[in-house]
Amino acid sequence: MAAATAAWSAAASVGVAASSVARPNSTSARVSPGTPASAVKTACLAWTAVIPSMSTSSRMGGQSSSFSAMTTVAFLGLGAIGTPMARHLAGADLGLRVWNRTADKAAAFTAAHRATHAVTHAVTHAVTPADAARGADVVITCLPVSADVEALLDGPTGLLAGLAGGAVLVDCTSGDPATSRRLAARLAAQGVAFLDAPVSGGVAGAEQAALTVMVGGDAAVLERVRPVLEVFGKKIVHCGGVGAGDAVKAVNNALLALHLWSTAEGLAALTSAGVRPEVALDVINTSSGRSNASMNLFPERVLTRAFPRTFRLALLDKDVGIAAGVAREQKVAAPMLQLTAELFRAAHQVLGEEADHVEVVKWVEQLTGTVIR
Numbered sequence: 001m002a003a004a005t006a007a008w009s010a011a012a013s014v015g016v017a018a019s020s021v022a023r024p025n026s027t028s029a030r031v032s033p034g035t036p037a038s039a040v041k042t043a044c045l046a047w048t049a050v051i052p053s054m055s056t057s058s059r060m061g062g063q064s065s066s067f068s069a070m071t072t073v074a075f076l077g078l079g080a081i082g083t084p085m086a087r088h089l090a091g092a093d094l095g096l097r098v099w100n101r102t103a104d105k106a107a108a109f110t111a112a113h114r115a116t117h118a119v120t121h122a123v124t125h126a127v128t129p130a131d132a133a134r135g136a137d138v139v140i141t142c143l144p145v146s147a148d149v150e151a152l153l154d155g156p157t158g159l160l161a162g163l164a165g166g167a168v169l170v171d172c173t174s175g176d177p178a179t180s181r182r183l184a185a186r187l188a189a190q191g192v193a194f195l196d197a198p199v200s201g202g203v204a205g206a207e208q209a210a211l212t213v214m215v216g217g218d219a220a221v222l223e224r225v226r227p228v229l230e231v232f233g234k235k236i237v238h239c240g241g242v243g244a245g246d247a248v249k250a251v252n253n254a255l256l257a258l259h260l261w262s263t264a265e266g267l268a269a270l271t272s273a274g275v276r277p278e279v280a281l282d283v284i285n286t287s288s289g290r291s292n293a294s295m296n297l298f299p300e301r302v303l304t305r306a307f308p309r310t311f312r313l314a315l316l317d318k319d320v321g322i323a324a325g326v327a328r329e330q331k332v333a334a335p336m337l338q339l340t341a342e343l344f345r346a347a348h349q350v351l352g353e354e355a356d357h358v359e360v361v362k363w364v365e366q367l368t369g370t371v372i373r
């Protein structure tokens with residue numbers, strides 16, 4: 001508790017200091033699990049039509065066959081959100097190759113898929129990132145941070161050793177714009193296109209193939225890969241050039257963090273004043289102070305004391321830090337973003353790598369001496 005309080009004080013003082021600086025100066029068919037094979041095929045044909053450079057004959061050495069069966073997607077990063085995304089791809093009429101740092105997870109993914117599906121197309125796991133990327137039309141990465149993706153590029157087993165010109169790397173990591181721009185430049189030198197394409201909607205959204213995908217990069221490249229993104233995404237938005245998807249995602253998550261923290265403070269004060277938190281939420285959720293935190297996270301995870309682990313606090317800390325960085329880079333005064341970043345960095349330090357993001361509320365409870373229940 002003493003450490004937590006010290007961290008709070010440190011965070012708050014940094015936040016106040018921060019506040020005084022920085023003055024202003026498709027058209028293709030949708031594919032989802034359960035979609036009839038014919039619709040999937042239509043989507044893949046739409047894909048063929050818009051990728052002359054990746055036609056069946058150019059990518060497959062002149063053999064003629066249905067593009068749908070021959071489109072190969074590689075997916076790297078079978079984490080909390082990557083796994084359900086990859087599962088939808090495995091259920092679509094595409095060739096899928098998965099890779100994961102802990103290889104057992106990739107092997108288990110393939111085995112589980114084979115056990116439950118009548119296989120009409122290939123789902124395999126690759127031993128290295130290069131093997132995953134070799135011959136793939138689209139390579140999707142979903143790792144904790146952009147630096148992890150960058151670290152996979154080099155060496156004889158790295159992505160660059162396997163990627164062929166004409167392929168597209170779609171990075172679904174909630175990444176940082178500067179690293180994404182560097183990645184795009186390095187890949188372009190090899191004739192590979194890059195899109196930053198972070199997702200929102202959480203694990204539940206991924207399981208329902210209902211993610212929002214926010215994309216930075218060339219709009220024409222997005223149209224080429226849209227049928228693949230539509231396998232797990234419900235809303236796909238082109239946000240701007242490379243890095244724009246990352247920036248939008250980071251600001252969205254900074255708002256999530258802000259709502260979580262401020263709702264916890266408000267409910268702690270009300271609970272302490274004798275108002276039951278479910279009564280307060282009943283009012284707030286039909287009033288102007290409502291948010292996803294008040295409408296879903298507090299009723300389902302805090303009042304129940306369930307705190308399921310779906311999205312690590314460490315990742316939310318990273319996202320808020322990126323948002324604060326974007327504001328600093330643009331010389332936009334954003335004291336609230338800077339303070340939120342400091343608070344979440346301190347919370348991450350105190351609660352550790354494996355804590356869920358909603359568990360930040362437990363720390364606010366400690367700091368305020370009030371349990372919200």
Ligand code: NDP
Nearest residue numbers: 077078079080081082101102143144148174202203311315
């Ligand atoms: P997890 O921590 O659950 O999984 C991370 C994945 O990345 C694992 O497959 C892990 O492999 C792999 N990995 C970690 N470090 C490295 C590395 N250095 N090199 C190669 N692979 C590595 O993360 P999530 O799946 O939750 O998140 C992934 C991305 O999606 C993050 O950017 C996150 O911010 C974002 N996101 C997550 C959401 C969620 O609800 N979980 C919602 C929206 C976006 P291993 O199995 O070996 O540990």
